[in-house]
Amino acid sequence: MKRLGLLLLVLAGTLSASSPAFWEMTSYQDFIKGKLEGLSLSRDGRLTLAPKLDSVFNSGQAVIWSLAQGADGTLYAGTGHRGRVYRISPSGESSVLWTSDQPEVFAVAVDSRGVVYAGTSPSGKIYRIENGKASEYYAPGAKYIWSLAVGPDNALYAGTGDGGKIYRITGANVGEEYYSTGQSHVTGLRFDREGRLLAGTEPNGLLYRVQAKDKAFVLLDASLPEIRAVAQGNDGSIYAVGLGGSVARKVQQMNQAGQGGANANGMPTFSTSITVTADAAAGEVKPPDPGKVPAAAPATPAPATTTATTTSAIEVAGVDKSAIYRIRPDNTVETLWTSKEENVYDLLPTPDKQIVFSTDANGRIYRLSADRRLTLLLQTNESAATRLLPSAGGMLAATGNLGRIYRLDPQLGTSGSYESPVYDATTIARWGHLRWTGDAGGGAISFRTRSGNSLRPDATWSDWSAPVTGSDAQISSPNARFVQWKAEFRRSGSVAPSLENVSVAFLPQNGAPIVKSITATMALSSTPVKSTGTSSAGSSAAYSITVSDTGDAGPSTSTGTPTQTLSRAANQNLTLTWQADDPDADRLVYTIYFRGEGEQGWKLLKANVHENSTSMDGDTLADGRYYFRVVASDREANPPDMAREAELISSPVLIDNTPPTITVASQSLSNGTIDVVFSGSDAASALRRCEYSVDAGSWTPLQSEDGVIDSPTERFHLRVEKVGGGEHMVVLRVVDSGNNAGLKKVVLR
16 A cells, blocks of 8 residues: 555654555645536635536537627627527527538627627638628638627728738628738737727737737737737736637647547647748748747837748647736736646636636636736636626636536625545555544535545445534545545535645555565675684684795794695675565565475574575585575564565575585596596586696586586596696596586596
C-alpha cells in the first residue's frame, strides 16, 4: 500500500503499515478535480454556494454558437450542426425562427428595429429575418461568416474567412469591403464606446481597431493565434480572449473532413497550435517567438495590408491554450490570466471592474476580480460555455453539448453539492473517519460516501451511505480499494455554508513482502589465515631481512636460516545477497537458512538481519551443493495478526574448497622431447581447465584426451618437443569448477 495521503505517521524512524494513511483535499487544485453542482470554488480552496443557475432554453442541438438579444428582451440563438436560429421570448417560450441549409450559424445580430441577421457557414451568406420570414441579404463570396455586429449607423458589419475581410452592408445585396486584415479569419467584432469597430483575427492573434474604411490600428499582437472574443469595460479598457486551439482553424478542418474534428458531444476538438507565417514575396519563413507575451508597453501598429499570408499550424504541447488580455485606454497591454488546460470562449466585464469568462472545461464560468483573484463561479457541467450575454439582474450563458441557455442570478442558490474524484488506496483498505473544516453558516453540510473495487463507480460499487452532518464521522462504506465522498450544501438563512478541507483516514491492507533474488559469491576476506608453523618468540614475523644500499645483508635476528612461508593472502568468504521489496515500504527483517543437497531439514544460519546481505567463512561449509532460504517479514512494522512474510529458495550453490589432485602415470625426456601422461581428479566438482609450464615459463593450455574437460576425472597427455638436453622442470595445473587449482611438479633429466 503506497502512502497516497498528504500526511504519514512516522514511528521510531520507520514507516509502519499499521499506521493510518490520509487522503486530504484542501486546495483549489484538489477540489477542481471533482464535480460541482451549484457551488463556487475560490482560488484559496473554499467551496461555497454559487449564484442561482436556471435553465432557460434547451435547443436539442449540439451547440449554441451565437447569442443576441433584442431591445424587448427576446433572445436569438444560432446553433450547430443543423444550422438553426431559435427565438426565445422573455416569458421563456421558444420556437424555431429559421432553419438554414448550412450546418453552422456562427453569428447572429439584432438591429434597433428588431430585425435579425444570421451568418451561415461553410457557404458564407448573411440572411435577414423579419416578421418570421428569411431572405438572403448579402453574399460576400467568403466561405465563413464568423461574426456580425450592428454599428451606430445601423449598418451591418460582417467578419469573414478564409479571406479575413470585414464587410459593411447597408441594404439587400448592397455592401462593400470595409477592411482587409491580411489574416485568414475575422473571428470577433464589437463596437467600442466611440463607435470604432474592434476586430479579432486568426491566425496571428491580432486585434484591430478599425477607425474608418481601409484605416486600422493594431491594439494587440497576442502570443496565441486567435482572438476569440472582445469586450469593453466601464473604464474604457478593452478586454480580449486569445485562444491557442484556434476555433476558426478547427472548425475549418472539421467541415473539410465532414465534421471529423468534433468530439462525442459535437464540439470541435482543440489543441494548442503555433502558426508559422511565410512571407511569399521574400520566400522567408518567420516563426513567432514562442515565449512572447504582450508586455505593459504600447502596442506596435502593424501596417495595413491586403496581402493574405501563407500559414501552417504546428501542434505543440505544454504551452498556453488561452489567455485574457487587457488593453488600457493608453494602449498599454497586460496579460490578466493564462491557462494550459482550458480554452476560454467568451468574456464579459461587469460594472464592478470584474471579468466573467467561460471555458470548455465542464462549461465553467469564472470570475476574475480587479486584483486578479480568481473564483470558479459555477460549473454548468456541459462540455463548454460558448457565449456570455448580460441580462437584466444577471447574465446568460450559452453552452455546447446539448446547446442550452442558462440564466445566472446574482443571488446565491439554496443548495448545491460537490462530488469528489475517486481515490485509489492501491489495495483493499479499512476506512476510518471523515473529517472536515469549514463553516456551517446557518445552513448545513452533510456527507455521504461510497466505495468499490473498480476504477470508475458502477453497479458493483456500494450505494451512497446515509448522510452524516458531524465534522468527524466514521465512514460506513465497506472496505474496498476505491472510495468517493459527496458533500451536500443547504442554506437556511442569509449566511451560506462553506467547506475548505476534507480528510479521509484509512488503514491499507498490509501487503506481503517479495523476495526477488538470492545471489551467492565467494570472495577474499581481509583477515589473514593463521599460520600453523612455529613462530619465533611469539613474534608475528618468523624472520626479518635488512637490505642496505650496498647489497650486503645486515645482521639477522635468527642464528639459523629459516624458510620463508608464503601464506594465503586471505580467507575465502561466502557472501549471500538478496533483493526484497515491500509494497508498503515497511522495514523488513530477514532470517536465513541453509541445507545441503540430499539433507531434509533447514538449518538456521542467521536471524534478525536488517541488511540485504550476510557473510560467512567459506571453510565452514564442506564441499558440496547447498540451498539457501531467505525469509522476509514485516513483523516489526505491523501487529502480529497483520504481519506478512515471504520467502525464496536459491538455486543450488556449489561449495568447493578442495583443489584437484594430479597423478602422473608416466614421464620421460628423450631426444629433447618431454612426454608426460597424467590424470586430474576432484571429489566435489568437474574439472574446467588444465595448463602446464616448462622451466617456470608461461602457462600453456592443455586439452584432455577425450577432447572436452567436463568431468571430475580427466586424463591428459603432455608432449613438448625441442626443449634441449639437461634437466627440466614441468609444473602441471588442473583447475576445478570452484576455481581451485591442483599442481604437480615433474623433474625430467
